[in-house]
Amino acid sequence: MIVKEIxxxxxxxxxxxxxxxFDNVGLLVGDKDQKVNGVLVxxxxxxxxxDEAIAKKCNLIVSFHPIVFTGLKKITGADYVQRVVIKAIQNxxxxxxxxxxxxxxxRGVNAKICxxxxxxxxxxxxxxxxxxxKMVTYVPKADAHRLRDALFAAGAxxxxxxxxCSFTIDGTGTYRAGEKANPTKGETGKTHFEDEIQINIVFSKTHQSxxxxxxLENHPYEEVAYEIYTLDNTDANIGMGMIGNLVKPINEIEFLYQLKEKMNVSxxxxxxxxxxxxxxxAVxxxxxxxxxxxxxxxxxDVFVSADIKYHEFYKADKSMVIADVGHYETEQFTKNLLVDYLTKKIPNFAIHLSESKTNPIKYL
Structure with a gap:
């Protein structure tokens, strides 16, 4: 496999x-067409x-946090970011x-915490x-069913x-083809009236292209009329954090002790x-x-997160408990999640869980 396939x-x-x-995600270093020998997560x-990737013969590192977050103006090895980039490129x-x-x-970070x-x-x-x-387009009635099915197959x-899911409206479309046009219906230089269907269809922006x-490939017209709008509606499956219920209510101090044990925090x-x-x-x-x-x-009843500042704890305002377990600690299971996911998707491929310690915060 090559990098872009993984x-x-x-x-x-x-x-x-x-x-x-604000984020910097995706391929940060390397060639998307490079053959992958092994993946280190x-x-x-x-x-x-x-160094661990080199020792394990992995030439793709899948990292949760980006090593390059803001623009690099020079790469001289003057700080840890530059040294990582240099070493990765050299190897x-x-x-x-x-x-x-x-x-x-x-199915990400917060699902794993839950x-x-x-x-x-x-x-x-x-x-x-x-x-x-949301896409709105207009198509002759005879072609509406075929076009709609093609859009569904593409993820709309x-x-x-x-x-x-879609909504259609009957109407009449008009156009006059110019001298250089090659109209599917109607004649050059004459205004044409066509019984059309207006198709309204919602889709995730991930699938837009x-x-x-x-x-464009399935519409019968030479020039395709369509509009795309960004909706204020939200997708309930995409977003930050999660909220749900324990199997049964427990005493809050008991929950905190369980939280401490399960998140392996001191x-x-x-x-x-x-x-x-x-x-x-909520997490x-x-x-x-x-x-x-x-x-x-x-x-x-409890909000579990990290990096809560002094005055932000006041926001609990006697209505819930805010529990800060640490930044690294809330994300520690993420690499296990990714290893499990990749192993299921590409079995019999070298997927390694990093054993390197990367938490910058120490406790006395």
Whole structure:
């Protein structure tokens, strides 16, 4: 297999179009057409991880966090980012990052936390905006069924657990073909009236290029009229964080002890305890303070995340408990998730779980 074939598989789990605008995801170092001998999966790409990849004969590193986050103006080895890039290039090792694309996947970082904590039937906490598009196009009645089926096959018309969704309106289209035109129907220089169907169809922006390509290839007209809109509607399967319920309510201090054990942490920073039983749990891997108000509004008893600042703990406001278990700790299971996913997708291929320690924070 080559690099782009493996990254295509990863993008089925976490499309890069779902990443946040500030992020730097995808292939960061290397040649997309390079043959892959082995894959090393890690949370961070540091020098010791590149050394591990060399030792294990892996020439593709799949990393959760991007080693290159902002633009590099020079590569001289002056800092750890530059040294990693230099070493990777010298050893023909490609580096691919997933980060917020995987954060926004309903099978990603937060789904894994829910699995570890025993949270049942979790739903997305903050659905991502701008992921749904709508296409409107116009086609002769005789061709509508064939075109609609082609668009469905390309991924259009999927809403939640439903597929082949569309809406049509009968109408009359008009056009006059110019001298250089080759009209499918009508005559050059004369205004033509055609009984048409207006097709309205929703799709994920991930599929936009394929859907437009399908439209142009399957529409009978020489010039195809269509419009594409970004919808304010959100996809309930794409977004940050998750919220769900424990099997049964438990005492909040008991939950915190379970949290400490299951997340394998030595300390938990938390807001004031409310001395009640808890059941509805919200989680968000990594820096999650921006989701506190949403978790509270949705009735979470506990919000589990990381990088909560001093004054942000006050936002719990005696209505829920905020539990900060650490940034690395909330994301630690991500590389296991990716190894399991890739192993199922491409069995009998060399997929390695990195053994390198990359947590920059130590506790005394």
């Amino acid at each position: 990254t295509r598989i990863l993008e089925e789990l976490a499309p890069l179009s779902h990443a946040e605008d 890690t949370l961070d790409t540091l020098e010791n991880v590149v 023909h090792i490609a580096i691919y990052s997933m980060h917020t694309a995987l954060d926004n996947s309903n 699995e570890v904590l025993g949270i049942k039937d979790p739903k997305i906490l903050i659905p991502k905006k701008g992921t749904l598009k 018309g999927e809403i939640g657990n439903y597929s082949n 394929e859907i437009v390509k399908t439209l 300390v938990i920073r938390h807001s004031e305890l409310l001395h009640k039983k808890v059941q509805k749990i 968000l891997g990594g820096s999650g303070a921006f989701a506190i108000d949403t978790a509270k509004a949705l009735g979470a």
